[in-house]
Amino acid sequence: MEEERQLAIGVDLGGTNIKGGVVNQNGQILRRLSIQTQAQEGPERILDQIANLVQVLNQGEEVNGLGVGCPGLVELGIVRDPPNLIGWKEVNVKKELEKRLSLQLEVANDVNAAALGELHFGAGKGVKDLICITLGTGVGGGLILDGKLFTGSKGGAGEIGHLPVNIFGPRCRCGNYGCLERYVGAKYIIERAQTKLRDNPQSILPPLNKDGIITPKLIAEAAQRGDDLAKEVFQETGEIIGAALSGAVNLLNPKLIIVGGGVAQAGELIFGPMRRTLAERAINREIQKVRVVPTLLGEDAGLIGAASLILKP
């Protein structure tokens, strides 16, 4: 392996930070760097930021190329409508970065890149059909089907946060009604806790919460200390995710579901009810065999996966 040492730079463009790293053929990050995204300044500025970051990371070794994970729809290097980035209706990220850098270049959606990272170096190694889902402010997803990233006809596949939980339910920010994200996005988990607090003044959540801000992390902490209200919040959240995922597994019959994102750090509190509900609701014994596991690469999945676009492990 030493003889055929391969390196690639992976970049994970987020609305808050741009993270970059030099990744080897084993998926290890040798060196990393993170800068704040100047999201308000428009695409030109951000492309310059990425190019600078890459130049700082690229310190003379033989780097085989650059893989970039971006929010939004990605098709043939063109990024469309990324949420959280201003003025990015449609930007040819591949072409623009090729102007700035002389490196082989590949671009993918950020959650799709994370799915690739898990496939090649993480919890999905050797699995042909898997779904990645990230639970955070938003609920994102990536699909590996028949051993390959599946992006659909226009690079838009994987929007698992916008599967219906209840088509008659409340409006989601995407314009649709009753999407999964509208029930289990971080904001709605907090809302769920706040609603329950009205009838449960004995919960330890308010004393834990010194600065008046409830977060999913704080709710998880209260649940781990045995707080019934907090446990209920995660149970309900896990059940809703499991029920919505039953639709995805009935449709795709994957072998594995990999769950990441901040909310997933609640661990068994959320994985337990999620697994149980999924097993109860999936349509038949073969489809019920799907395993549900936490991410192995965590927050690095996107960066490592972006590099894997070049490493092609």
Place this chain on the structure above:
Amino acid sequence: MEEERQLAIGVDLGGTNIKGGVVNQNGQILRRLSIQTQAQEGPERILDQIANLVQVLNQGEEVNGLGVGCPGLVELGIVRDPPNLIGWKEVNVKKELEKRLSLQLEVANDVNAAALGELHFGAGKGVKDLICITLGTGVGGGLILDGKLFTGSKGGAGEIGHLPVNIFGPRCRCGNYGCLERYVGAKYIIERAQTKLRDNPQSILPPLNKDGIITPKLIAEAAQRGDDLAKEVFQETGEIIGAALSGAVNLLNPKLIIVGGGVAQAGELIFGPMRRTLAERAINREIQKVRVVPTLLGEDAGLIGAASLILKP
């Protein structure tokens, strides 16, 4: 083309009938035969029925092989848990038919076979990513992804009838709650009409319905004659299908949805609200571009698609 004339026999095994036909490389059925399924008699009898049907169809031309579409999960020629067939927990249909016939043999799920039929010879020609959905007593589906039939890790993919409409909704026959089939399966469309009839005695549906049996076909007839109640039934049905499909298109970003089955014969009555709701609810402008069209091969899609397993067009 004449020089390389290819023929295959396709068989579509259903709970009521076994249909077979000799199909040429253009997807045309040259000769066909249909017999009643002896569904009560168990797998051995049905395998004999299929073998007999094929021997009658195979009249000395150079037939390249036999493709069979079966209900249930299909993996490597093994059929598991087909609904409507008695005693079929697990049957190796490929092996059993190879014992009875000396023909090259392929087996697929029946709705998956129909999706292949539409892909190669029907409404899906030249489309890489498409979803087939059949609306009838049950609601079935098949997926063509990246130009190929996608069957998932255990042959179970495509269960679009068991996407959630409302995870808090009524129990479905599959054991899950609030599945699409539970809202728009033929039986539930009829229930919807019956419920509305209580408050709408002026509807022309009862006079149309001479023998006391309401069917989706009769409701469509009343709607075409301008009956408000009947129009409402199809509008609601189309809207629910469109809303549930928004989840599938958000997940898979297909270019095309092909809709077949008896209920789809209501035409614009159901396609109109389905298309409108899907366009309103799909998450972004690329995903909204999905087209929704009726089947081109109709009830022959399964038979022709089964033959295409051999013809490999």
